[in-house]
Structure formats: structure tokens, C-alpha cells
Amino acid sequence: MTRFHVTYRLVAADRAEARARAEGIAYEQTVEVPPDVVPPGRIAQEIVGRIETLEPAGEGVFRTTISYSPDSAGRDVVQFLNVVFGNSSIQTGIRVEAVDPGPEMTRRLTGARFGVEGIRRLCGRPRGGLIAPVLKPQGLDAASLAAIARRCALGGADIVKEDHGLGDLPSAPFRARVEAVTAALAAVQAETGRRPLYFAVLPGQRTEEAIAFAKAAGVDGLLVMPGLHGWGLMARIAGDDTLEMPVMAHPAFTGAFVQSPAAGIAHGVLYGTLQRLAGADISVFPNVGGRFGFSEEDCRAIARSCLDPTGPGRPILPSPGGGMSVDRAAGMRAMFGEDVCYLIGGSLLRHGERIGEEIARMRRALDEEIA
């Protein structure tokens, strides 16, 4: 059976220490017992992680690739991620730099149901950057959020996405909000023959009820925060053949993973590879030049991982959020290319009744150089 491979960056004084640390990971992430009590035979030979490579990677730093049996991960993304970086995340000086699930785990895990191509088909937007204005802020009532959704729809938005902080708040409870926004978008459809996709943010509890309600109400997709809702919930939605709803992944509560070059998970892996494996069709991350400190190279790495045509699973849409504006459209298009979903957030509210005009301006700016 094809093993899967994880590449770790290790802090270690010398090769002997690096070897010991790599062996520690191989045991910790699988059998989690000392080598002398591992049952001989298949468990020792197949289940325990296997050091495939170990190379110096700078002063006091090594890089190791460890392979694991799919039978230590099973068939769900939670246990897969647990093998990749469950307990090792708690140890100091270990960073996940690459994850290659290989054909067997790629087959077992959900992967994106729609991906770039599927989302483009649903939007009716075969080319050009997608525009996804965000419904916000917290505290507005459902009718006011629906009014913003209407303006965004009339302006030609591809996706109307809810802010991840709307949850199920008393100001605009989940069900009331979903009903108001779907009604507003249905009205736009009746008037113009076209409406954007609507992605509602899931509440944190009673999620099964919320998913069913959203589907029945006509919501097109769901915004999930894997760091809070759980990676399993995202995969559960993506994998549901009766639901057929695309998923947008939001990075809330995951920032600690990318704060240190010596620990956590590399940007492209966390917001690219792992999102693909867990079933996201669109992966939101903080844009360069915004208020989050991601570099251009961080963002490029994420986009590359999302779009890599060689897998795993379908390519998905990178979705930079924060600080997007008409002025930056040409630069962003040069950097990300066409297959990208731009979140347009708080600054849009500055345009009040004229939000739709601003979205139309953005559309023209993004399309300017497309033949």
C-alpha cells in the first residue's frame, strides 16, 4: 500500500540529535510507545513511521521526510492530520514543511467536490478573478445584511459570503439571516435572471440542523472554520453526496500554526494542501499588504498549493482577504493570476448605497486584460 510522506523541519544540534528527534516523531505519531515495547511483525515494520531522508538544512536545522502507512491514518482527515502533526505539534522545534498524501490517502480522503472548475461552473464565471463581498458587520439585523447582499448581487458579485463572526447572534440569528438573504437573492434572480452564490457561515453547535436548514432554504455553500468547527466537519460536508454543497474554509483560530519558522505548519501546507485534503473548495487566507503580516511569498506559496494541478484532489480557489481594492486589482491579478476568489470586506461598506457600483468597478478592473 502506498505510504504517505510528511517533511519536517527539525531544530537539532547535530546529526545524531536530528536522527533521534526524527525517530521520536516516527514513533510519537503512530504507535506512541517506546521502541522496545512495539509488537514485532507488521506493527514494527509497517505502522511505525519510517525515516526516508534526513539532511542538514542550515545551522542547527535538519529536514527529514517520514513515511507512514495509510493504515495508521484510516479513512478520515482527523486521524490523518493526527498522524501528520498531532502530538509532534506539542514538541518544540518541529515544523511541517510538506505533506504528500500519495495515491492511497488521496483516494481515501474527501477532497474538494467542486474545486476551481466546479465553483466557476456554479458561478457562471468561466474566466477572471471571482469577486466575493463579505456580509458584515456583527450587530446588524438580518434585513440590513440582506440589503447589503442585494446591492452586492446587483453589482455582479460572484459569491456573497458571510463574515465568519456572524455565527448565530441575537442581532441576526442564523435561520432568520439565511431566510432574509436567500429571499433577497431570489428577488435579484427574478429581476435580472442572475444571482451570486450565497455562502452562509455555520454556527458552532447544532451544526447538523443548521446544515439541513441552510440546504433547504437555498443556501449555495457553507463557510466553515476548521480550526474551530473541526477539520472533520468540513470533510463531512464536502463528502456528503446528498448535500452537494461547496465549502469555503476560513482561517480563524489557526494563526498560531504559522507564527514561527521553527514550529507549526508552513503556509502553503496549512492553507493549501491540508484544505484540499479536507474538502475545501475555496481557502481563505490573509492577503499580503493587509493587516496580518503575510508576505508576498507566503501568499504565493498558498496559491501554488491550492492550484497545483498535480494534486492532491482537485485544485481549489485561493481566496485572499483583507485590503483588496480597485486600485490593487491589476497588481493582485499579476500576482495570483485568474483562478482566485477575492474577498472584499469592510472597506466596501464605505460606499453605502453604491456598493454595487464599486463591485462593478472591481469587475472591470479584474477583466481589463483578459482577452
Added chain:
Amino acid sequence: MTRFHVTYRLVAADRAEARARAEGIAYEQTVEVPPDVVPPGRIAQEIVGRIETLEPAGEGVFRTTISYSPDSAGRDVVQFLNVVFGNSSIQTGIRVEAVDPGPEMTRRLTGARFGVEGIRRLCGRPRGGLIAPVLKPQGLDAASLAAIARRCALGGADIVKEDHGLGDLPSAPFRARVEAVTAALAAVQAETGRRPLYFAVLPGQRTEEAIAFAKAAGVDGLLVMPGLHGWGLMARIAGDDTLEMPVMAHPAFTGAFVQSPAAGIAHGVLYGTLQRLAGADISVFPNVGGRFGFSEEDCRAIARSCLDPTGPGRPILPSPGGGMSVDRAAGMRAMFGEDVCYLIGGSLLRHGERIGEEIARMRRALDEEIA
């Protein structure tokens, strides 16, 4: 309505920058729009976070406490955590050092159903440290894991806990494993009149089916990894009045939060306060002196937060794992006191058929000085 309070450590060159960063958090974690587009009235006055204190805390470091309205968090732990540290987790140089949910959020969130007192009652162990051997390793079949459970039960274990890596693997699928272990423990009960609680680890997907199956099969409690299963799932189990199952929280995939003094979440908050709010009855964390690099002070901070009688919710059991042995029993008891649940892991397997005798030795060592 009583607001809740979060204390952040900020990296900032001077007070002006610290003030700007604190204001940034107050907006980012709530309305997530620039100040000039916040709707006036209730949203500006109540929903936006409020800087309560801002003090220098060392060279280039400040500490700020920001209060939030419960109406920006709603009634579930996912949205509560999103306000505490959703987007701010992605910004550099911000660390959560304290969370005080206040009476209103404490009332709204699940909290532990059992806590220290409830778990002691279920175990029939009114005093002394609890002993929780771990079923492992990955790759053993269900019958072999059940045989270990039997030995642990005969030795006087209080809780038999599954390794978090057992998931739903082909070697011992969830249902087959649960059936084998519950049968083995029922046999011990029939022979001796006593058996330990059995905590099974939840698979990552089809969790609702797995919860129902476990309950029907006679599983006593569930092991959940909030970093992977999601914080909402843990709260959903804890809050279910028809289920009445205790929850043990496992720290897998959360280590990045505590790797840096300048980012993430303080040990006591992540593995204490937040676990309490999300409904854990027992919070597992890496013991000092093991292979994870937690200091004695880190572990003490976690235990203090778990056990603080002033709340929030019920006190819960701190559960240090890794490196526990009979030799360390006296030292551990001196450090943690009586209200603690000791995980005994891989080293136990070294005793083979005599696992039960080793657990009995541990019991005597822990009880030695109890009157």
C-alpha cells in the same frame, strides 16, 4: 449585560503603537470593519470590543484587557473562541494570557457536566489521584486491546482510556473495538463487582453515529481532540442531556498555540480555562519531565486553571500524560495534589501480562500519604 474579558500580551515599540494594536484587536475580533464604517449606536457602543486596560509589561511588550459583549459571541463556544482569538491569532505578536468569561458567558456556555466531583462519583474514587492507563498501540487488533483493558481493570484502574491515535483504523475498527472492550470490562465487573470507566476515542467523521453507537454499547465517556474534532463537537457532547457522557479533551494538533511567548495562547488558558468553557471534564496535557518540554510552571498553571474553585463552571481534572511511573508518584502527588488523573501510557506495556500489578503498585504509591 456582563461583558467578558480577554487579556492579550502585545508586542509594540511604544504606548502609541500598543494603543493602536489594542484598538485593532477590538475591531478585528468583533465588527471586522474600519472604525469609520461602524454603524453608530448600539454596534459602535456595545458590539465593538472595549479597551479596559493597557499597561507596559516589559521591554517592547504591553498588556491589554479588552471586554466584549456576549452578544458578539452568542451562545456557542465556537463563536466565543472566534471573538477571543479568531483573526487575531493570525496577527503577529499577540498572545492570549487570560480569559474571564464573566457570569453571562459562563451561563451560556456548556461547561463541564461532571467535573472533578462527577468523575470521582462515577469512578467510586472519592479521594486520591485517578489512574488512567491508555489502550495502545495502533495496529493491535480489538481483542488484544480488550485484553489490555481487562488487565488494567483487574489492577484497579479508575479509567481505561484509548490512545487518541486509534481512531477508526482497519486493525481495530471503532465499532469492533468498542464492543470488544466493553465486553471485557463487563466480564471484569461480573467477576469482581467493579470496573473502570471506559473512554473511547471518537473517529473523525460520522461522529454522530459513533456517539450513538458508543452510548448504546456501554462506553462511559468519550475522548475528543478539540484541535481536530472541533471545539463545537466537544461542547455538543457535554451539553447533551440525553447522552450524559463525560468528555476527556486531548491536546493533539494544538501545540502550536503554546510554542511562543509572543503568540498563541497561554498554557493555563488553552488547557484549563478554554477546556472548562467547552465542556471537558478531564483535560489531558503533556507532563513535565516527559518528552514534550512543558515546564513545571506550565503544568502548575494548567492544573490551577482546571481546578480553580471560582470558575468558570465546574472544576475539571488536569490529566498529565507522558513519563508517569511509580517512581514519580510521590513527586507528582506533591506537585499536583489529589485532584488529578494520571495517564499511564506506553511504558505500561513493558509489564506484559503483569500490567495489572503495576497499576496496583501505582495505586499504593499514590495513596501512601492519604489518611
